[in-house]
Amino acid sequence: MQFGLFHSVQWPAGSAQYDRYQQSLEQAVHAEQIGFESVWMTEHHFSRHGITADNLSLLSHLAAKTDRIRLGSAVSVLPFHDPVQLAESAGIVDQLSGGRLDLGIGRGNMWSEFNGFAVSYEDRAHRFDEAAQVLTRVWQSDEPFTHHGEFYDYDEVVVQPRPYQQPHPPIWLATAGGRGLQRCAEQGWNVLLPQGLQPDAVAEAIAGYKAELAKVGATYNPDNVVLARALYVADDSETAWNEVEAAYVAFITQARRGVATPGSTPDLNNPFDVESRKKGAVFGGPQDIIEMLHEVEAVGIEHVIFFVHFGDLPHERIMRSLDRFAQDVMPHFSGAAKVAGD
Amino acid sequence: MQFGLFHSVQWPAGSAQYDRYQQSLEQAVHAEQIGFESVWMTEHHFSRHGITADNLSLLSHLAAKTDRIRLGSAVSVLPFHDPVQLAESAGIVDQLSGGRLDLGIGRGNMWSEFNGFAVSYEDRAHRFDEAAQVLTRVWQSDEPFTHHGEFYDYDEVVVQPRPYQQPHPPIWLATAGGRGLQRCAEQGWNVLLPQGLQPDAVAEAIAGYKAELAKVGATYNPDNVVLARALYVADDSETAWNEVEAAYVAFITQARRGVATPGSTPDLNNPFDVESRKKGAVFGGPQDIIEMLHEVEAVGIEHVIFFVHFGDLPHERIMRSLDRFAQDVMPHFSGAAKVAGD
Numbered sequence: 252m253q254f255g256l257f258h259s260v261q262w263p264a265g266s267a268q269y270d271r272y273q274q275s276l277e278q279a280v281h282a283e284q285i286g287f288e289s290v291w292m293t294e295h296h297f298s299r300h301g302i303t304a305d306n307l308s309l310l311s312h313l314a315a316k317t318d319r320i321r322l323g324s325a326v327s328v329l330p331f332h333d334p335v336q337l338a339e340s341a342g343i344v345d346q347l348s349g350g351r352l353d354l355g356i357g358r359g360n361m362w363s364e365f366n367g368f369a370v371s372y373e374d375r376a377h378r379f380d381e382a383a384q385v386l387t388r389v390w391q392s393d394e395p396f397t398h399h400g401e402f403y404d405y406d407e408v409v410v411q412p413r414p415y416q417q418p419h420p421p422i423w424l425a426t427a428g429g430r431g432l433q434r435c436a437e438q439g440w441n442v443l444l445p446q447g448l449q450p451d452a453v454a455e456a457i458a459g460y461k462a463e464l465a466k467v468g469a470t471y472n473p474d475n476v477v478l479a480r481a482l483y484v485a486d487d488s489e490t491a492w493n494e495v496e497a498a499y500v501a502f503i504t505q506a507r508r509g510v511a512t513p514g515s516t517p518d519l520n521n522p523f524d525v526e527s528r529k530k531g532a533v534f535g536g537p538q539d540i541i542e543m544l545h546e547v548e549a550v551g552i553e554h555v556i557f558f559v560h561f562g563d564l565p566h567e568r569i570m571r572s573l574d575r576f577a578q579d580v581m582p583h584f585s586g587a588a589k590v591a592g593d
Numbered sequence: 594m595q596f597g598l599f600h601s602v603q604w605p606a607g608s609a610q611y612d613r614y615q616q617s618l619e620q621a622v623h624a625e626q627i628g629f630e631s632v633w634m635t636e637h638h639f640s641r642h643g644i645t646a647d648n649l650s651l652l653s654h655l656a657a658k659t660d661r662i663r664l665g666s667a668v669s670v671l672p673f674h675d676p677v678q679l680a681e682s683a684g685i686v687d688q689l690s691g692g693r694l695d696l697g698i699g700r701g702n703m704w705s706e707f708n709g710f711a712v713s714y715e716d717r718a719h720r721f722d723e724a725a726q727v728l729t730r731v732w733q734s735d736e737p738f739t740h741h742g743e744f745y746d747y748d749e750v751v752v753q754p755r756p757y758q759q760p761h762p763p764i765w766l767a768t769a770g771g772r773g774l775q776r777c778a779e780q781g782w783n784v785l786l787p788q789g790l791q792p793d794a795v796a797e798a799i800a801g802y803k804a805e806l807a808k809v810g811a812t813y814n815p816d817n818v819v820l821a822r823a824l825y826v827a828d829d830s831e832t833a834w835n836e837v838e839a840a841y842v843a844f845i846t847q848a849r850r851g852v853a854t855p856g857s858t859p860d861l862n863n864p865f866d867v868e869s870r871k872k873g874a875v876f877g878g879p880q881d882i883i884e885m886l887h888e889v890e891a892v893g894i895e896h897v898i899f900f901v902h903f904g905d906l907p908h909e910r911i912m913r914s915l916d917r918f919a920q921d922v923m924p925h926f927s928g929a930a931k932v933a934g935d
Contacts, residue, residue, distance in 0.1 A: 262753070262754075268688055268753075268754045268755060268757075269688055269691070269757060272688050272689060272754075276689075296681065296750075296753070297750050297751055297752065297753060298753065299753075302685075302688075302753050302754040304678070304681035304682070304684075304685065304752075304753065304754070305649070305650075305678070305681055305682040305685050307647070307650060308647075308649060308650045308653040308682055308685050308686065309653070309685065309689075311650040311651070311653045311654045312653045312654060312656060312657045312689050313657075314654060315654050315655075315657035315658050316657050331678070333710075335709075335710070336646070336647070336673070339638065339646035339647055340646070340647040340650055342646075343644075343646065343647050343650050343651065344650065346610055346611055346614050346644075347614060347618075347651075347654050349611070366748050366749070367677075367747060367748060367749065367750035368675075368677070368746075368747065368750075369741075369746035369747055369748055399711075404710075404711035405709060405710065405711055406708050406709055406711055407708070407709065408638075408639050408709035408710075409639055410639065410646075411604070411610075411638070411639060411640065411641075411644050411646065412604075412610045412614075412644040412646070413610060415610075415611060
């Protein structure tokens with residue numbers, strides 16, 4: 252099993268954006284040093300939920316500060332981007348990092364962001380489809396590309412730079428199941444499973460993905476799947492939850508607020524159901540963490556990326572948790588040990 | 594007088610994009626070390642004229658590789674960008690660099706790029722106006738911003754991150770005169786004068802800018818003007834021109850090709866008029882360079898940014914020319930010496 256970071260540069264009230272960036276970058280650089288294989292950056296707009304509006308630019312910066320780890324976008328929200336410009340920006344990160352980019356794509360789910368950009372929330376699946384089609388087509392060939400669609404138009408363009416990885420960086424689709432898994436199987440995209448998914452839902456997603464792969468005559472490769480999880484390592488489960496619960500509740504509440512549509516009635520004041528979250532997050536002592544990881548490993552997960560920077564959890568605690576993970580958890584997983592020791 | 598680099602990461606036939614990025618970054622990092630005050634990156638699309646499609650991402654990368662120099666966009670072509678996303682991306686570079694961003698803006702002049710993006714070349718001034726208005730308004734306040742214009746729509750957005758420089762990074766307008774200078778005076782924008790402008794045209798632009806400043810009750814500050822110039826330093830003028838002429842002609846030809854509209858008939862095969870270019874470029878021995886710089890200093894220029902990476906001029910020659918400049922030219926200009934020695 253191998254591990255990465257999943258980061259959104261949360262910006263809690265009372266904190267300075269400059270400090271939050273510096274701390275987040277330090278966490279990512281440190282993660283590389285202690286044996287993590289990747290860092291993935293979310294894309295968010297207009298809120299404290301993540302000051303990662305231009306996540307490819309953050310990865311471009313990290314490309315200069317790191318040597319080995321993969322740099323992932325998780326995800327680039329296609330309905331907010333001109334897909335040719337996204338191909339250009341992705342190509343630059345891939346070139347500057349010597350081919351370390353993993354490009355996550357998704358249709359987006361934050362109503363507040365669609366509303367801000369005045370991009371139709373209802374049309375997001377259609378926009379995603381057309382943008383994804385453009386993105387992959389411009390990378391399949393270096394012949395001039397012309398496209399006149401419902402949302403995007405181009406005449407005779409050859410996108411530059413070309414990606415360092417040929418013909419393009421691995422593409423990852425954010426999906427929890429169903430049609431998304433079918434598309435991954437059909438398009439050769441990789442699977443990015445969201446944090447919070449309970450272990451039985453993870454098992455179900457893997458089974459579904461395998462079934463879709465079988466339909467196209469392909470077989471399951473665990474390197475094509477990444478599972479996201481919130482992580483916090485302390486001495487034991489009780490200490491861990493005591494130290495993170497408030498920050499994690501604030502994070503989930505913030506996310507709910509962003510997703511909420513005007514028609515829906517998200518009960519933001521509802522008491523947070525810790526018990527139902529316990530199975531979707533990886534909070535505990537080292538032994539708890541090892542068991543929770545073995546549980547998903549058993550259903551075919553070999554890559555887990557950890558959301559460690561949520562709410563107002565202090566930087567020092569995050570760094571301590573990461574060190575604890577590298578010291579007491581990682582050695583129990585062979586793939587990670589191999590990475591840490593290379 | 595102080596000096597910077599003006600870079601477009603030219604990509605001549607036969608070269609690898611990865612190498613061109615590495616060399617360009619090395620030139621920028623070296624420039625900081627030998628006393629330059631800034632590096633500015635062009636924005637270009639779809640051609641060998643510059644693999645700088647996402648210049649803010651390149652500056653984000655350079656923010657990690659440098660400590661002191663200002664990082665300039667020269668320019669961000671507003672008609673190709675969602676102005677709120679540009680404000681987000683600029684905010685990220687400004688935060689990651691601790692407030693070192695200078696944001697150049699322009700309406701664009703490469704017909705081939707407008708054609709590629711299927712953005713009306715004729716509408717570019719209108720797009721520029723609306724985008725510039727949005728860009729400055731979202732930075733003037735952190736109250737929710739709503740805008741429904743001809744080209745852009747937003748509902749209740751507060752752009753994040755905020756820039757590190759408050760209320761926003763200095764804005765520079767690419768202009769050679771006339772209405773552009775009037776807008777700079779009225780809006781408090783700085784003036785970015787293009788390379789190739791002959792000394793008398795530079796004098797005329799400065800006089801025009803001063804006249805516009807007088808109309809709004811402001812006075813001229815040389816720190817608000819940057820002049821671009823191609824640079825190559827060798828032993829003497831003849832050697833310099835022998836070593837760069839082919840590369841410079843290729844560069845100018847490439848630029849002409851990008852600007853050419855279908856209705857125009859650019860005579861690309863016309864012999865290149867070296868004599869008419871000699872006054873707009875800074876090629877020569879150290880003494881020639883000093884004289885050419887004094888000529889523009891005399892009309893009020895205190896900041897010159899040098900285009901050093903053109904056509905297929907080899908990296909080693911560019912580095913040698915930069916070192917020669919730092920050694921034999923810079924000490925003759927007090928501002929630059931101060932920077933180099935701090």
